[in-house]
Amino acid sequence: MTPIQKLHLVKSTLSDLQVQPLANNLIKMRDLKQVYMSHNNLSNNALGMLADALAVNVKIEEISMTHNDLSLPNGVKIIRALKNMTGLKKLSLNSCTLDQELLQELVNSLAANESLTDLNLYSNEINSEGA
Amino acid sequence: MIAQLLANKVNLRTLGLSNNYIGQSGAREIAAVCQDALFGLVRLSLESNLIGNLGLIGLSKAMIDNESLEELYLYNNELDDDSIDNFVEMLDNKRKLRILGLEYNKIRNKAEHIMRAVQSKPIFERLYLTQNMIQPTIGEACYELLTQSFSIRELRMNHNH
Numbered sequence: 610m611t612p613i614q615k616l617h618l619v620k621s622t623l624s625d626l627q628v629q630p631l632a633n634n635l636i637k638m639r640d641l642k643q644v645y646m647s648h649n650n651l652s653n654n655a656l657g658m659l660a661d662a663l664a665v666n667v668k669i670e671e672i673s674m675t676h677n678d679l680s681l682p683n684g685v686k687i688i689r690a691l692k693n694m695t696g697l698k699k700l701s702l703n704s705c706t707l708d709q710e711l712l713q714e715l716v717n718s719l720a721a722n723e724s725l726t727d728l729n730l731y732s733n734e735i736n737s738e739g740a
Numbered sequence: 741m742i743a744q745l746l747a748n749k750v751n752l753r754t755l756g757l758s759n760n761y762i763g764q765s766g767a768r769e770i771a772a773v774c775q776d777a778l779f780g781l782v783r784l785s786l787e788s789n790l791i792g793n794l795g796l797i798g799l800s801k802a803m804i805d806n807e808s809l810e811e812l813y814l815y816n817n818e819l820d821d822d823s824i825d826n827f828v829e830m831l832d833n834k835r836k837l838r839i840l841g842l843e844y845n846k847i848r849n850k851a852e853h854i855m856r857a858v859q860s861k862p863i864f865e866r867l868y869l870t871q872n873m874i875q876p877t878i879g880e881a882c883y884e885l886l887t888q889s890f891s892i893r894e895l896r897m898n899h900n901h
Contacts, residue, residue, distance in 0.1 A: 716745040725749045729756035740766025
């Protein structure tokens with residue numbers, strides 16, 4: 610089977626039933642480089658399953674999860690999964706309900722990353738302390 | 741926190757923080773890291789962030805040596821003429837600047853200074869000044885921009901004065 614490198618599932622209204630097999634397969638396929646999963650209204654369970662799958666996909670270079678609510682309890686797992694992606698270049702988390710606590714998690718996850726070229730955090734809840 | 745995150749991101753080309761609440765002090769924090777670490781920044785988006793004049797003055801002073809900036813978006817930040825002198829001074833060495841977005845602010849007569857600052861930029865393409873408080877006296881500067889710039893493609897000035 611050809612390894613998947615690009616995953617585009619934008620505005621797909623992914624249900625938990627759809628995310629589960631997707632996550633199970635992503636755990637086995639570790640060649641992902643680009644992940645676009647914006648506008649999916651992902652549930653807390655879906656976020657948890659995807660976080661586990663993304664955490665082992667350390668080759669990811671671009672990830673866009675815009676317009677998903679990462680303030681749900683498992684949202685932080687998605688942010689923590691970014692820590693393993695040492696070659697991450699492009700990150701978009703627009704409209705993800707990021708508050709100062711999640712922002713601190715993001716800071717921790719990306720602390721060692723020196724490859725980032727694009728960071729987009731539009732429309733979150735970042736105040737002067739967050740800046 | 742964002743400034744801390746960016747402190748070692750020397751390859752960063754795009755920073756998008758629009759529609760947050762970073763305010764005047766947040767703008768200064770971001771500006772400081774732009775000055776200290778983001779030497780190759782190409783696109784900076786800070787729209788709708790309550791930056792205000794003092795924030796823009798801080799940003800302008802910090803970005804004065806940056807020569808990589810191509811796109812700067814400052815839509816809806818409560819900016820008026822008081823911060824434009826520092827801003828124009830910062831624009832002076834931005835030879836790669838292509839797009840400048842300043843819509844929904846309160847800029848008046850000093851829009852003229854902005855127009856004169858960008859008209860000699862070799863690849864400047866788009867100036868957005870819609871929904872400010874620009875008066876009809878801007879006509880001459882506007883004419884100069886449109887006739888002397890070789891690269892201008894778009895000038896938006898709807899809903900002024």
